[in-house]
Amino acid sequence: MKKTQLFTVWLLPLIVIGGIFNPLLGYLVVAMMAFFLSLSLLKGRYWCWNLCPRGAFLDIVLSRFTLNKFVPGIFTKQWFRWLIFTLFMGFFVFRILHAGGNLWALGAVFVSMCIVTTIIAIIIGVVTKHRGWCVICPMGTLQEKIYQIGKSKKDIFSNQ
Numbered sequence: 001m002k003k004t005q006l007f008t009v010w011l012l013p014l015i016v017i018g019g020i021f022n023p024l025l026g027y028l029v030v031a032m033m034a035f036f037l038s039l040s041l042l043k044g045r046y047w048c049w050n051l052c053p054r055g056a057f058l059d060i061v062l063s064r065f066t067l068n069k070f071v072p073g074i075f076t077k078q079w080f081r082w083l084i085f086t087l088f089m090g091f092f093v094f095r096i097l098h099a100g101g102n103l104w105a106l107g108a109v110f111v112s113m114c115i116v117t118t119i120i121a122i123i124i125g126v127v128t129k130h131r132g133w134c135v136i137c138p139m140g141t142l143q144e145k146i147y148q149i150g151k152s153k154k155d156i157f158s159n160q
């Protein structure tokens with residue numbers, strides 16, 4: 001467990017519980033996404049292992065309840081990870097469009113996506129390893145890709 005996680009872990013209940021009463025808390029997710037997607041360009045998945053509130057929850061809390069079984073091999077396949085990403089983003093965009101520009105409804109979309117993915121992360125974390133979800137988490141996949149793109153661009157410029 002990282003010291004930073006002791007601070008960031010509290011953002012998870014704030015969003016998934018507080019967000020039920022005040023959907024505007026969903027905008028914290030937007031702020032975090034903007035931050036970690038920018039960070040990933042240089043630092044890859046630094047966010048995941050040091051700052052992510054859900055990752056912190058999985059490390060601090062769920063690690064005590066996991067059955068610690070093998071993560072299914074399919075989770076590590078690129079095609080499967082991108083399939084999960086596509087399904088997640090498709091559903092996400094559908095919900096955003098459905099919110100019709102209403103600020104509260106939009107906030108609620110982020111809160112509910114956070115609740116749903118947290119429930120999935122808990123189930124996977126209990127039956128496999130506590131970080132099992134992080135292997136297929138769409139945001140983890142995206143950070144990894146952004147880092148690879150950033151690195152290849154850097155390599156191209158340094159070879160010129």
Ligand code: SF4
Pocket residue numbers: 047048049052053054055056133134135137138139140141
């Ligand atoms: S993989 Fe997803 S849930 Fe896991 S730490 Fe990274 S962003 Fe958070």
